[in-house]
Amino acid sequence: MTNGQGEFSRRSILGMGAAGIAGAAAPAFAHSGAGHRGHSQRLLVRGGTVLTMDPGVPDMMQGDVLIKNGKIEAVGPHLSAHGAHVIDARGKIVMPGFVDTHRHMWQGLIRNSGPNAQLLDYLNTVLFGFAPAITPDEVYTGNLVTALSAANAGITTMLDWSHIASSPEHSDAAIEGLESAGVRAVYAYGPSFGKQPPWFEDLDNPYPGDIYRLADEYFSSSDQLLTLALAAAGPEFSNVDAAEIEWNVARDVGVPITTHVGVGAPGANGLLAELASRVGLGDDTTYIHACTLSDFEFQLIADSGGKISLAVPVEMQMGHGIPPIQRSLDYGIRPSLSVDVETNQPTDMFTQMRACFALQRGLLNADNLFPEMGHVPQLLTVRDVLEFATIEGARTNGLGSKVGSLTPGKQADFILLNARALNVAPMNDPVGAVVLGMDTSNVESVFVEGRPLKWQGKMVGVNVDRLLDRAEAMRLALYARAGIPLPGV
Numbered sequence: 438m439t440n441g442q443g444e445f446s447r448r449s450i451l452g453m454g455a456a457g458i459a460g461a462a463a464p465a466f467a468h469s470g471a472g473h474r475g476h477s478q479r480l481l482v483r484g485g486t487v488l489t490m491d492p493g494v495p496d497m498m499q500g501d502v503l504i505k506n507g508k509i510e511a512v513g514p515h516l517s518a519h520g521a522h523v524i525d526a527r528g529k530i531v532m533p534g535f536v537d538t539h540r541h542m543w544q545g546l547i548r549n550s551g552p553n554a555q556l557l558d559y560l561n562t563v564l565f566g567f568a569p570a571i572t573p574d575e576v577y578t579g580n581l582v583t584a585l586s587a588a589n590a591g592i593t594t595m596l597d598w599s600h601i602a603s604s605p606e607h608s609d610a611a612i613e614g615l616e617s618a619g620v621r622a623v624y625a626y627g628p629s630f631g632k633q634p635p636w637f638e639d640l641d642n643p644y645p646g647d648i649y650r651l652a653d654e655y656f657s658s659s660d661q662l663l664t665l666a667l668a669a670a671g672p673e674f675s676n677v678d679a680a681e682i683e684w685n686v687a688r689d690v691g692v693p694i695t696t697h698v699g700v701g702a703p704g705a706n707g708l709l710a711e712l713a714s715r716v717g718l719g720d721d722t723t724y725i726h727a728c729t730l731s732d733f734e735f736q737l738i739a740d741s742g743g744k745i746s747l748a749v750p751v752e753m754q755m756g757h758g759i760p761p762i763q764r765s766l767d768y769g770i771r772p773s774l775s776v777d778v779e780t781n782q783p784t785d786m787f788t789q790m791r792a793c794f795a796l797q798r799g800l801l802n803a804d805n806l807f808p809e810m811g812h813v814p815q816l817l818t819v820r821d822v823l824e825f826a827t828i829e830g831a832r833t834n835g836l837g838s839k840v841g842s843l844t845p846g847k848q849a850d851f852i853l854l855n856a857r858a859l860n861v862a863p864m865n866d867p868v869g870a871v872v873l874g875m876d877t878s879n880v881e882s883v884f885v886e887g888r889p890l891k892w893q894g895k896m897v898g899v900n901v902d903r904l905l906d907r908a909e910a911m912r913l914a915l916y917a918r919a920g921i922p923l924p925g926v
């Protein structure tokens with residue numbers, strides 16, 4: 438467990454408190470209570486181009502969003518709200534925050550460390566090199582850096598696929614890192630790959646048994662920003678017997694399962710089908726990558742209401758197989774998108790959307806050059822991939838009723854994107870501007886439950902310099918402890 442002193446020193450990295458908020462002042466309305474839970478002050482986001490991502494709530498070239506008690510109260514033109522604090526959103530796009538459905542967030546200290554890595558290189562260096570060496574404080578800082586960088590890029594909800602449970606203290610630290618960042622996150626508790634399966638026999642650190650303690654200690658309320666899932670190693674990364682235990686434990690605790698399947702050649706061995714015959718697949722499970730699954734396995738996923746998380750650039754770069762974008766759609770599954778690893782990916786969803794858009798169209802257009810090959814499905818549109826990065830992500834993370842669209846009654850997790858910027862102005866097609874023209878530099882303000890995490894280009898309540906100094910020192914110590922040579926130029 439984290440003692441009080443450890444927690445204090447961890448949290449002090451952020452520079453929280455009045456004296457520490459250098460260069461990152463909270464806006465006046467945040468001080469006055471609009472962003473705090475339980476307060477009734479209203480926030481009116483006025484005059485922006487509104488992309489709701491809800492087919493039942495019309496988009497508007499110019500419209501308003503009204504927030505109350507951290508929830509969306511109304512979306513429409515010319516809303517009046519007496520006494521509400523007004524945010525002038527003219528020249529901005531107002532839309533739900535992005536949702537990332539799978540990222541190994543503890544790796545925040547080893548960003549871009551494996552730029553040319555194939556999957557096997559990654560396993561050897563990261564999961565069997567860095568993972569066994571990393572300390573709880575470094576996991577905390579890695580998670581914090583990753584979560585804040587995601588928020589900075591407009592991602593308000595993320596799933597932390599946390600395969601770093603080297604000890605219960607490591608799991609605690611990962612959760613505390615997410616808490617400190619103030620983001621909405623699914624903490625998916627996973628095994629430490631630095632230890633060999635079966636993990637179940639380690640009495641000091643029982644995996645997956647420690648999930649019962651974590652559920653009690655951190656996830657007893659359903660009304661909180663963090664929710665719990667099991668990041669199951671699954672049949673490909675351990676074996677079918679071990680996976681059966683994981684599925685049974687997750688279902689006993691009542692949490693969703695997220696697992697990597699269909700990864701490279703081992704993904705084509707029918708292991709998911711074998712597992713399915715034992716535990717039965719359900720709508721409680723997200724399948725990550727799914728590149729090399731059989732048609733039968735894809736059908737099992739579709740029939741059971743399973744969800745898909747794609748990490749398109751990673752799958753193309755690291756040898757997972759062809760990202761099953763069209764394949765998912767052929768089985769009636771709208772996929773979600775995920776950053777996966779920052780060891781060779783940027784932290785944002787713009788990259789993910791563009792890679793997905795370009796690959797699906799590239800493959801189909803290549804088929805189109807040879808019409809005798811038969812029926813060509815629909816090309817993806819920019820709106821399709823924006824849905825993958827928002828509402829489909831929310832559904833995949835089990836939060837579709839709470840976030841992912843600007844729908845009255847949902848939580849006020851939204852972003853303001855600057856459309857009056859040199860890279861996209863003058864704006865013509867708003868969805869096209871977001872998906873094809875924008876990047877993190879356009880992410881001006883970011884809200885979770887109506888509370889600003891980023892305001893007018895700056896992270897709120899975060900001493901970024903202090904955080905990065907700490908991360909730099911920890912990076913050097915981690916490389917040394919892991920015995921991995923520091924990369925150079």
Ligand SMILES: [Zn+2]
Nearest residue numbers: 539598697777
């Ligand atoms: Zn992954």
